[in-house]
Amino acid sequence: EPEVTQTPSHQVTQMGQEVILRCVPISNHLYFYWYRQILGQKVEFLVSFYNNEISEKSEIFDDQFSVERPDGSNFTLKIRSTKLEDSAMYFCASSVQSNQPQHFGDGTRLSIL
Amino acid sequence: RKEVEQDPGPFNVPEGATVAFNCTYSNSASQSFFWYRQDCRKEPKLLMSVYSSGNEDGRFTAQLNRASQYISLLIRDSKLSDSATYLCVVDPGNTGKLIFGQGTTLQVKP
Numbered sequence: 538e539p540e541v542t543q544t545p546s547h548q549v550t551q552m553g554q555e556v557i558l559r560c561v562p563i564s565n566h567l568y569f570y571w572y573r574q575i576l577g578q579k580v581e582f583l584v585s586f587y588n589n590e591i592s593e594k595s596e597i598f599d600d601q602f603s604v605e606r607p608d609g610s611n612f613t614l615k616i617r618s619t620k621l622e623d624s625a626m627y628f629c630a631s632s633v634q635s636n637q638p639q640h641f642g643d644g645t646r647l648s649i650l
Numbered sequence: 651r652k653e654v655e656q657d658p659g660p661f662n663v664p665e666g667a668t669v670a671f672n673c674t675y676s677n678s679a680s681q682s683f684f685w686y687r688q689d690c691r692k693e694p695k696l697l698m699s700v701y702s703s704g705n706e707d708g709r710f711t712a713q714l715n716r717a718s719q720y721i722s723l724l725i726r727d728s729k730l731s732d733s734a735t736y737l738c739v740v741d742p743g744n745t746g747k748l749i750f751g752q753g754t755t756l757q758v759k760p
Contacts, residue, residue: 579753580694582748585745592746593745639696
């Protein structure tokens with residue numbers, strides 16, 4: 538069964554550093570998403586992406602965040618200057634259409650020191 | 651009122667039991683509804699979509715009550731492997747922006 542893959546599985550970074558999280562969505566999916574889950578809290582939407590542009594973003598997704606589809610397979614989330622409160626599990630997801638079920642990758646655990 | 655609200659539990663049930671979870675949502679215009687399960691520190695995995703007429707997938711039955719803005723999940727004949735957190739998920743605008751509930755934790759005991 539095709540799946541969404543994410544790398545790395547765990548990223549440890551110093552506060553203030555830039556970090557890039559990588560995702561390979563399912564190949565025939567057109568819509569891509571990033572979510573985050575702070576330990577012990579609910580999953581929160583960050584951003585959706587379609588046709589090489591952001592469709593929607595949440596209040597969390599401020600100027601420190603950006604997304605990119607640099608080639609035909611990868612979808613990345615960049616955090617420019619990380620803060621302690623960015624520590625969380627980051628999940629990438631993809632779907633065929635925006636109203637269809639989303640399939641999640643197994644996440645990147647981001648730890649900011 | 652929270653956008654998606656669930657009883658966090660935990661629900662502790664014996665193997666073979668039937669258990670039901672409920673969820674309420676605040677946006678009456680919401681169109682798409684899902685149940686996901688999440689094992690400890692893992693990704694959400696789609697359990698089933700929820701349709702207006704209700705739908706069943708094996709031991710799992712999902713119901714939607716639009717008038718009451720209420721979604722339910724029924725698990726029959728619980729297995730040890732059903733132990734997980736069950737996430738009620740709503741897409742208010744059908745745009746792919748999923749709103750997650752806090753989750754309901756289920757522990758199935760031998």
